[in-house]
Amino acid sequence: VDVAVDGDGTDRIRVADDGRGMSRADARRAVERHATSKLAPDGDPAGVDSLGFRGEALSAIADAARLELTTSDGDAVGTRVVVDVAAAGDGTRADACDGTDVEASDAGRARGTTVVVEDLFATRPARRESLAGPAAEFARVSSLVADYALANPAVAFTLEHDGSTTLSTPGTGVTDALFGVYDRETASRSTELAASVEAGTGGGEPLSVDVAGALAYPSVTRASRDHVRVSVNGRPVRNDRLSAAVRAGYERLLPDGREPVAAVDVAVPPARVDPNVHPAKREVGLRDAD
Numbered sequence: 001v002d003v004a005v006d007g008d009g010t011d012r013i014r015v016a017d018d019g020r021g022m023s024r025a026d027a028r029r030a031v032e033r034h035a036t037s038k039l040a041p042d043g044d045p046a047g048v049d050s051l052g053f054r055g056e057a058l059s060a061i062a063d064a065a066r067l068e069l070t071t072s073d074g075d076a077v078g079t080r081v082v083v084d085v086a087a088a089g090d091g092t093r094a095d096a097c098d099g100t101d102v103e104a105s106d107a108g109r110a111r112g113t114t115v116v117v118e119d120l121f122a123t124r125p126a127r128r129e130s131l132a133g134p135a136a137e138f139a140r141v142s143s144l145v146a147d148y149a150l151a152n153p154a155v156a157f158t159l160e161h162d163g164s165t166t167l168s169t170p171g172t173g174v175t176d177a178l179f180g181v182y183d184r185e186t187a188s189r190s191t192e193l194a195a196s197v198e199a200g201t202g203g204g205e206p207l208s209v210d211v212a213g214a215l216a217y218p219s220v221t222r223a224s225r226d227h228v229r230v231s232v233n234g235r236p237v238r239n240d241r242l243s244a245a246v247r248a249g250y251e252r253l254l255p256d257g258r259e260p261v262a263a264v265d266v267a268v269p270p271a272r273v274d275p276n277v278h279p280a281k282r283e284v285g286l287r288d289a290d
Contacts, residue, residue, distance in 0.1 A: 001148075004160040005141055008134035010121055013141075016114040021073040027081050028102050031067065033059045058115070064127075065120040071113040080107035085123055142166060143226070144236070146181045150213075150263035151231035153177040174214040174263060186261055190216045193264065207272065213264035218250055221258035231265040232273055238283045242266060 006012040022030060029035045033056070061067055062083040072078030082103045121128035131137055138161055149157040149169045156171030157180075169180035179187035192214050199207045230242045246262050254260060274285035 001155060002158045002160075003141070003145055005138055006162060008131060008137035009141060010128060010131070011118065013117045013120070014114065016112065018110065018112040021109075021111045021113055022071040022079070023073050023075075024079040024104060027069060027071050027079045028104050030069065031058045031062050031081060031083050031102055035059070061117055061120075064124055065122065066118045068116040068118075069113065070107045070109050070116075072107075072109040072111050074111045078107040078109040080105050147229055147231070147236035149181055150174065150177050150229050151236045151265055152234050174212070178214055178216075178261075178263065182261065186216055186220050189220050190214045190261075207269070210267040211264060212267070213262065215246075215249075215264075216261035218253035218260070220261055221254060222261055223258065225259045227259060227261045229263045231263075232284055232286070233267055233270065234265060235284075236282075238278075239286065241286075 002014075002016045004012075004014040035058075058067065058069070063085060066084045067082070069081045070078060071081075082105075121131075142159060142161075145157060145159045145167060149155075149167070153169070153174040153176070154171055157167065157169045158165060159167040167180060169177045174192055175187050175190060178190055193212060195211045197209045197211075199209055225243070225247075228243050228246050229236065230239055230246065231237060232239065232242075242264070246264055247260060250260050268286065272287045274287060277283045277285045
C-alpha cells in the first residue's frame with residue numbers, strides 16, 4: 001500500500017495498492033452511497049471480518065473533493081472512474097445514487113486499485129479553514145498509516161510527503177515494521193509476541209483469542225501513551241481496556257512518567273466485535289470482554 005500526500009492533504013492524496021482490484025461495474029458502483037463488496041446478499045453484518053461494511057468512505061469523499069479511482073482486476077483493460085463535484089458547477093451529487101454522474105473510461109493499470117483525491121473541501125471553505133496547519137494534518141496521516149503498518153505487518157506500506165518518503169515497511173514481519181515506523185534501536189530492542197488462549201463466554205461457549213505483535217524493551221519508552229498501538233483483527237482501534245492491559249504487562253519496569261512502545265493485535269471471532277461504537281469505526285466494543 002503506497003500513500004502520497006501533498007501539503008496538508010487538501011491539495012492531493014494518492015493511495016495505491018496491488019490487491020485484487022475491481023471490475024468496471026464494481027468500480028462504478030464503489031462510489032455510490034452504501035455500496036460495499038464486503039457483505040454477501042444474505043450475509044450477517046455481525047460476522048463481517050473486514051474493516052467494515054458501510055461503504056460510505058468513497059461516496060463521502062466524492063461529495064467533498066475530486067475523486068479519481070483507477071482499478072484493474074487482472075483484465076487486459078482497467079477502469080478509471082472520475083467524480084468531480086466542483087466541475088459539475090452546483091456542488092451537489094443529486095443523481096449519484098443511480099451512478100449517472102459517474103464518468104468511467106478505459107485505463108492501463110496492473111492488478112490493484114489507485115484512488116486520487118484532489119481539492120478536498122474545495123466546496124466547503126469553512127471546513128477547510130477549520131483544519132490545522134500542514135504539519136499537524138500530515139502528522140495525523142502519518143500516525144494512521146503507522147497504525148495500519150504495525151497492525152498488518154505482512155503488508156508493505158510506504159508514505160510520502162511532498163515527494164519525500166517518511167515511512168516504509170517491507171511487509172516481512174512486525175519487527176521489520178517497527179524498524180520502518182520507528183528506528184533500528186526500537187526494532188532491535190523488542191521482542192515478538194504470539195499467544196493463543198481458549199476462553200469461555202458468558203453463555204458457556206468456547207472462545208479462541210489470539211494475540212500477536214511486538215513489545216519494546218522497558219528501556220525503550222516514550223512520553224505519551226500514543227505509542228501503545230492496539231488493533232483488533234487487523235484494524236487499528238481505540239480500546240481503553242486493551243491498551244491498559246498492555247501497559248499493565250510492564251508493571252513497574254517503566255521509569256516514572258514514561259510509556260511503553262508496543263504493537264499488539266488481538267484476533268477474535270468477528271461476531272464478538274461490535275464495530276458500531278464510534279461513527280468513524282476507530283473504537284470497538286468486545287462482547288464478553290471480561
